[in-house]
Amino acid sequence: xxxxxxxxxxxxxxxxxxxxxxxxxxxxxxxxxxxxxLGTAAGLxxxxxxxxxxxxxxxxxxxxxxxxxxxxxLVSLAGIVAGPAGLTIVNPLVFFGVYCLxxxxxxxxxxxxxxxxxxxxLCAGLGWMTFLSPTLVATLxxxxxxxxxxxxxxxxxxxxxxxxxxxxxxxxxxxxxxVYV
Numbered sequence: 001x002x003x004x005x006x007x008x009x010x011x012x013x014x015x016x017x018x019x020x021x022x023x024x025x026x027x028x029x030x031x032x033x034x035x036x037x038l039g040t041a042a043g044l045x046x047x048x049x050x051x052x053x054x055x056x057x058x059x060x061x062x063x064x065x066x067x068x069x070x071x072x073x074l075v076s077l078a079g080i081v082a083g084p085a086g087l088t089i090v091n092p093l094v095f096f097g098v099y100c101l102x103x104x105x106x107x108x109x110x111x112x113x114x115x116x117x118x119x120x121x122l123c124a125g126l127g128w129m130t131f132l133s134p135t136l137v138a139t140l141x142x143x144x145x146x147x148x149x150x151x152x153x154x155x156x157x158x159x160x161x162x163x164x165x166x167x168x169x170x171x172x173x174x175x176x177x178x179v180y181v
Contacts, residue, residue: 005059011163017056018159024049025156047080054080057103060164064110072102090132093148097128100151107155112164117154124151 008016024046031043058073079095104121107113127147130136137144 005055010060013056013060014159014163017053017060018156018161020049020052020056021152021156021159024053025153044084047084050080051077054099060112061103061106061110064106064112068102068106072099072106075099075102093128093131096148097125097131099125100128100148101125103155104151113155113158113162117151117158120147120151120154122151123147124149127151 005013027042027049028046031039031046033039034042054073054076058069061069061072075095076099079092079099082090082095083092100121102125104118104123104125107118107121108115124147127144130140130144
């Protein structure tokens with residue numbers, strides 16, 4: 001019998017999200033460095049890993065704000081699809097910028113993770129948002145990558161090492177009629 005997502009303890013869910021976030025970094029970095037069929041496959045694995053991260057973070061943050069958490073998840077999924085689908089109307093990193101801004105706001109509102117991680121995620125979002133302007137990217141590259149790598153890297157490490165503040169999450173779940181133990 002497989003456990004449902006709702007049955008997984010929040011701390012374990014956070015750590016699983018951290019593992020998949022780390023896998024996203026590793027496989028995505030490999031895909032950028034190696035331009036070959038193996039690199040393409042690594043890029044697809046990175047996308048699948050990021051889908052898992054998106055679903056887990058949606059579930060962790062939905063007690064804070066179901067609508068903002070859902071919006072963040074939908075924006076993330078749009079970014080994941082935009083790259084491989086070749087939708088070049090907007091650089092997929094812009095979607096991840098919006099996603100990071102929303103997750104950063106949810107972190108700050110929830111207190112599930114340290115505040116500095118929320119602030120770093122807001123900075124990550126701003127860094128990825130520079131990809132809205134090709135001129136700005138040409139001026140700032142590669143420095144505009146740093147906020148995203150630092151912010152998302154900090155979130156990854158925090159999820160892996162600390163997990164989430166279960167006491168805060170339980171209080172938020174209880175307030176929204178959910179029950180965790």
